[in-house]
Amino acid sequence: MTVKRGAGGLVTALMGLAEHLDEAVWVCAAATEADAAVAAEHEGHPVEIAFSPEPQLVDADTSVDLPTLNVRYVEVDHERHDMFYGQIANPLLWFVQHELYGLATQPDITAATHHAFAEGYVAVNEQFADAVAEEVEHRAGGRAIVLLQDYHFYLVGDLVRGRCPDAVFSHFVHIPWPGPDAWRVLPTQMRERLLRGLLGCDVVAFHTSRFARNFLSCAQELLGLDVDVSAGTVQVGDRTVTARAYPISVDVEAVEKTAASEEVAARRSALADQHLSGDDQRLIVRVDRTDPSKNIVRGFRAFGLMLDEHPELVDRVTFLASLMPSRTDVPEYADYLAQVGAVVAEINARHHAESQPIDLRLQEDLAFAMAAYQLADVLVVNAVNDGMNLVAKEAVLVNQRDGVLLLSENTGAHEELGPYALTVQPFDLQQQADAMYAALTMPVDGRRTLLADAAETVRRNDVQRWLSSQLDDLSSLADDG
Amino acid sequence: MTVKRGAGGLVTALMGLAEHLDEAVWVCAAATEADAAVAAEHEGHPVEIAFSPEPQLVDADTSVDLPTLNVRYVEVDHERHDMFYGQIANPLLWFVQHELYGLATQPDITAATHHAFAEGYVAVNEQFADAVAEEVEHRAGGRAIVLLQDYHFYLVGDLVRGRCPDAVFSHFVHIPWPGPDAWRVLPTQMRERLLRGLLGCDVVAFHTSRFARNFLSCAQELLGLDVDVSAGTVQVGDRTVTARAYPISVDVEAVEKTAASEEVAARRSALADQHLSGDDQRLIVRVDRTDPSKNIVRGFRAFGLMLDEHPELVDRVTFLASLMPSRTDVPEYADYLAQVGAVVAEINARHHAESQPIDLRLQEDLAFAMAAYQLADVLVVNAVNDGMNLVAKEAVLVNQRDGVLLLSENTGAHEELGPYALTVQPFDLQQQADAMYAALTMPVDGRRTLLADAAETVRRNDVQRWLSSQLDDLSSLADDG
Numbered sequence: 001m002t003v004k005r006g007a008g009g010l011v012t013a014l015m016g017l018a019e020h021l022d023e024a025v026w027v028c029a030a031a032t033e034a035d036a037a038v039a040a041e042h043e044g045h046p047v048e049i050a051f052s053p054e055p056q057l058v059d060a061d062t063s064v065d066l067p068t069l070n071v072r073y074v075e076v077d078h079e080r081h082d083m084f085y086g087q088i089a090n091p092l093l094w095f096v097q098h099e100l101y102g103l104a105t106q107p108d109i110t111a112a113t114h115h116a117f118a119e120g121y122v123a124v125n126e127q128f129a130d131a132v133a134e135e136v137e138h139r140a141g142g143r144a145i146v147l148l149q150d151y152h153f154y155l156v157g158d159l160v161r162g163r164c165p166d167a168v169f170s171h172f173v174h175i176p177w178p179g180p181d182a183w184r185v186l187p188t189q190m191r192e193r194l195l196r197g198l199l200g201c202d203v204v205a206f207h208t209s210r211f212a213r214n215f216l217s218c219a220q221e222l223l224g225l226d227v228d229v230s231a232g233t234v235q236v237g238d239r240t241v242t243a244r245a246y247p248i249s250v251d252v253e254a255v256e257k258t259a260a261s262e263e264v265a266a267r268r269s270a271l272a273d274q275h276l277s278g279d280d281q282r283l284i285v286r287v288d289r290t291d292p293s294k295n296i297v298r299g300f301r302a303f304g305l306m307l308d309e310h311p312e313l314v315d316r317v318t319f320l321a322s323l324m325p326s327r328t329d330v331p332e333y334a335d336y337l338a339q340v341g342a343v344v345a346e347i348n349a350r351h352h353a354e355s356q357p358i359d360l361r362l363q364e365d366l367a368f369a370m371a372a373y374q375l376a377d378v379l380v381v382n383a384v385n386d387g388m389n390l391v392a393k394e395a396v397l398v399n400q401r402d403g404v405l406l407l408s409e410n411t412g413a414h415e416e417l418g419p420y421a422l423t424v425q426p427f428d429l430q431q432q433a434d435a436m437y438a439a440l441t442m443p444v445d446g447r448r449t450l451l452a453d454a455a456e457t458v459r460r461n462d463v464q465r466w467l468s469s470q471l472d473d474l475s476s477l478a479d480d481g
Numbered sequence: 482m483t484v485k486r487g488a489g490g491l492v493t494a495l496m497g498l499a500e501h502l503d504e505a506v507w508v509c510a511a512a513t514e515a516d517a518a519v520a521a522e523h524e525g526h527p528v529e530i531a532f533s534p535e536p537q538l539v540d541a542d543t544s545v546d547l548p549t550l551n552v553r554y555v556e557v558d559h560e561r562h563d564m565f566y567g568q569i570a571n572p573l574l575w576f577v578q579h580e581l582y583g584l585a586t587q588p589d590i591t592a593a594t595h596h597a598f599a600e601g602y603v604a605v606n607e608q609f610a611d612a613v614a615e616e617v618e619h620r621a622g623g624r625a626i627v628l629l630q631d632y633h634f635y636l637v638g639d640l641v642r643g644r645c646p647d648a649v650f651s652h653f654v655h656i657p658w659p660g661p662d663a664w665r666v667l668p669t670q671m672r673e674r675l676l677r678g679l680l681g682c683d684v685v686a687f688h689t690s691r692f693a694r695n696f697l698s699c700a701q702e703l704l705g706l707d708v709d710v711s712a713g714t715v716q717v718g719d720r721t722v723t724a725r726a727y728p729i730s731v732d733v734e735a736v737e738k739t740a741a742s743e744e745v746a747a748r749r750s751a752l753a754d755q756h757l758s759g760d761d762q763r764l765i766v767r768v769d770r771t772d773p774s775k776n777i778v779r780g781f782r783a784f785g786l787m788l789d790e791h792p793e794l795v796d797r798v799t800f801l802a803s804l805m806p807s808r809t810d811v812p813e814y815a816d817y818l819a820q821v822g823a824v825v826a827e828i829n830a831r832h833h834a835e836s837q838p839i840d841l842r843l844q845e846d847l848a849f850a851m852a853a854y855q856l857a858d859v860l861v862v863n864a865v866n867d868g869m870n871l872v873a874k875e876a877v878l879v880n881q882r883d884g885v886l887l888l889s890e891n892t893g894a895h896e897e898l899g900p901y902a903l904t905v906q907p908f909d910l911q912q913q914a915d916a917m918y919a920a921l922t923m924p925v926d927g928r929r930t931l932l933a934d935a936a937e938t939v940r941r942n943d944v945q946r947w948l949s950s951q952l953d954d955l956s957s958l959a960d961d962g
């Protein structure tokens with residue numbers, strides 16, 4: 001069993017499905033040999049899984065009192081998966097959608113790319129489409145609501161709709177959707193295929209209205225389709241496809257429960273002893289994967305610049321960064337991690353006094369992250385581009401020190417939390433340094449109000465509402481159908 | 482006197498003004514000490530200049546039979562010019578608009594950038610606005626058509642309009658205008674200032690309708706203004722601003738005259754002896770500045786790939802590249818030039834037989850370029866992004882060997898010449914290699930028809946039409962006013 005809390009929070013959010021939809025089947029990749037064994041044993045049929053407190057298979061003849069989920073594993077051949085995930089979805093689509101390429105020299109689309117798209121991305125999408133279509137046909141008699149997730153499966157909606165015209169399809173894109181210029185990096189037939197795949201759905205959903213408008217703009221510019229921006233729709237033959245924003249959120253209750261745990265308390269106590277024992281000590285925090293899109297290097301450089309300009313803060317402010325090394329097999333990621341290390345070493349050497357100004361932890365430690373959120377005086381989220389950024393939402397929920405959120409204007413979360421944060425411009429080192437200083441010197445009343453409003457915003461629109469508002473919209477589409 | 486044919490062809494195009502508009506004053510920077518001396522001597526007033534056969538100052542009491550232009554030089558302080566041009570216009574705006582930054586690490590906006598914008602870009606724009614406003618007020622009694630050019634002067638229109646509300650303003654943007662995502666690289670106040678500057682004009686003009694739509698999209702997304710995409714307008718208070726495409730072109734007569742010169746004939750003869758003496762020898766040609774936006778490295782790599790796949794072409798095909806080193810004081814440009822050299826050396830070493838497959842010339846030689854256009858079997862224009870690309874237009878006018886144009890979908894010229902070219906995708910090495918091979922093996926009838934149609938398209942919409950269609954539109958605005 002490999003169901004675990006993903007770093008991005010998506011799995012957590014989708015877990016909410018289990019409690020709301022008794023009939024739901026979750027079609028997903030068999031990620032480990034254990035998964036594959038389960039899949040093989042059940043000949044591709046769904047299995048029932050309880051996921052609390054630890055994921056476990058539920059026997060058909062055992063009744064359990066725990067929430068369970070029907071999971072259908074799709075077993076993807078290793079070589080095919082490598083092309084699908086390792087060559088197309090993860091580097092190419094991720095970089096295109098986060099606009100990370102330096103286009104003068106990256107990317108190089110080659111015959112290998114075309115091959116990986118056809119034999120990897122398209123083939124895996126077809127495999128998943130087969131599995132989904134079977135579930136729709138056999139379990140639901142052809143009528144079902146199909147919720148597709150993320151950039152790995154852009155083709156599935158259109159493929160399944162061909163076989164199951166009575167189903168209602170939604171595709172949720174969890175990462176940024178840039179405008180047409182960015183998509184022109186992909187060969188014509190590739191970008192058109194991806195767009196047509198999504199346009200096979202009834203609803204294409206994003207975290208922000210900006211991404212939804214960019215999607216409509218792509219339909220217009222790249223496919224020449226008729227778009228109604230104010231209605232948020234695009235005409236595809238006789239079908240009307242809606243692009244809409246449903247900002248994802250966190251499971252407020254679960255986050256608060258974790259934050260209240262003894263494990264987090266122990267981490268918190270250790271961190272406070274280390275960094276907040278003196279009078280007037282302050283903590284700047286960031287928690288991220290070491291992804292170039294997260295803008296970690298510029299964040300540290302802005303911090304170093306602030307110390308240059310305000311040397312009185314040396315020994316009084318620590319920048320605590322809990323970073324999870326990510327995709328280190330991809331050269332751009334390995335290079336980026338090396339740059340992170342170099343800039344931290346440089347700043348710690350330049351400003352070293354009694355303590356090191358940056359406390360860098362390369363780790364994946366949820367309890368540590370939660371404790372850091374609680375103790376942060378400033379939380380830094382300065383991403384180059386980010387679909388949502390759930391770190392911002394979790395942190396404002398649990399923070400205990402009237403912490404100030406520094407939030408990049410290029411995160412999805414900024415559409416909701418921008419008014420309750422100090423907006424940062426991800427490419428502007430000086431502005432980020434100024435914002436850090438402003439946050440550290442802001443009077444407590446102002447900080448308290450911002451934090452309370454931010455937390456209230458997250459509470460009002462939690463992950464259940466994210467899910468239920470989508471299901472409400474799709475149910476009414478299904479009823480109309 | 483520094484009036485000369487610019488590499489981009491813009492100066493040539495604007496020269497056409499002199500023959501059409503007797504009353505016109507050209508306000509431009511004094512680029513040399515000689516210019517500055519002229520400016521000082523005339524105390525900032527316009528001087529009359531004949532620019533054919535060689536640029537020369539015309540005395541007020543001499544009558545000449547040559548077309549002349551009234552030029553008003555604006556003397557820009559060296560330090561200010563460096564900030565304006567060397568720090569803002571040339572690297573920052575050029576890179577943003579050509580989408581050349583690898584955003585994970587570039588650019589770094591710093592206090593120096595903010596300073597260069599305020600004390601360089603804004604200050605120089607104010608200086609030019611003063612000069613333009615004086616000309617409008619004193620010479621034209623406040624009523625005039627003001628044609629502003631390019632990315633150096635985005636603020637001038639709005640500044641002059643404040644002083645001269647009866648004038649009609651057009652601003653022509655000669656480089657790509659990307660969508661709002663790309664502009665978010667600049668700090669909010671900077672991008673808003675630039676947009677507001679342009680929106681001070683009545684018409685904002687681009688080479689393609691795609692750039693015009695991107696501009697409208699920016700007004701909507703970045704400033705929240707009301708836009709009518711089908712009308713091509715944006716509402717700014719009580720004013721309606723039009724975004725429109727006027728594709729620039731070449732002076733057909735002048736190009737044909739140059740092509741027919743003895744100097745070009747001599748170059749052509751030498752080139753033919755060197756590369757086309759054997760039976761069935763073929764020539765691939767590119768002529769460019771060594772700008773990362775031109776995609777020179779990928780073009781050579783695609784050629785190398787084609788030779789890998791079609792070794793029978795070695796010794797039968799030469800890739801002749803006449804490249805003008807450009808902005809070599811900018812690190813990205815110096816690096817790029819080094820990459821060009823490396824890839825040429827590698828391919829020439831890998832495929833060396835009787836002759837070297839790539840003949841690289843680092844030079845600025847118009848006659849050579851013209852001869853190369855005439856002899857090309859294939860002309861490669863594979864730019865990452867390009868406002869127009871006049872090389873494509875010149876080459877199809879003068880080519881003598883039924884040459885095939887390979888044209889990037891991301892050039893402005895592609896909106897007009899795409900149907901008569903083989904479209905290339907600038908990031909797809911394989912597709913570019915395939916297109917080169919297809920061009921080299923295309924039957925002569927097909928090549929001849931494409932070339933004739935391309936040349937006819939350029940003849941129909943030459944630079945005079947570019948100018949007159951703008952002036953017609955602006956005159957009718959002026960009459961309405």
